[in-house]
Amino acid sequence: MRRNLHLAFATLAAGTLLLGGLATATAQAAPAKAESLYAPSALVLGVARGEDPQTATVERAVTLSCAPTAGGTHPAPAAACKELAEVQGEFSELTAGPSNRTCTRQWDPIVVTAHGVWQGKAVRFSTTYGNACEMAGSMDDNAVFAF
Missing domain, CATH: 3.30.350.10 (Subtilisin inhibitor-like)
Structure with a gap:
């Protein structure tokens, strides 16, 4: 029982880290801003x-x-x-x-x-x-x- 509790906790912690990492990666993938307001010449x-x-x-x-x-x-x-x-x-x-x-x-x-x-x-x-x-x-x- 104790072993199953540790396994469940480890799985939950790993899942949380994985989801947290995905959320961070998604949050950083913003569209690029335009470098200039002027048309190039x-x-x-x-x-x-x-x-x-x-x-x-x-x-x-x-x-x-x-x-x-x-x-x-x-x-x-x-x-x-x-x-x-x-x-x-x-x-x-x-x-x-x-x-x-x-x-x-x-x-x-x-x-x-x-x-x-x-x-x-x-x-x-x-x-x-x-x-x-x-x-x-x-x-x-x-x-x-x-x-």
Whole structure:
């Protein structure tokens, strides 16, 4: 009888510990909190020599992050993020202006690219210019591709 009482007590204690452990493990399994209230905006911007963005030789590239604060390897991230916000991330709006420069017709193509995420939406932009002068004229000294 005494042995059965000890066995029953041991079983009850083990069950209590097991249930207590499960309750603790369940209580700790809370859903993960969102890390940010901002939609991500992180881009890789590049300038390459060649006609095709897939095969052009990259001459320079920078990273640009705009949310929650401007940063990255871009030399002027705050100005670049401000310009992108003004055009709602439409890179074609940054390069659409007519050039006031007089450029030669030399064919030495330059490709500018932007890949990544702008305010939570995927971005994949590229455009090709006949030469560096045409690119600089089209950019109209914007901060986004000034690196």
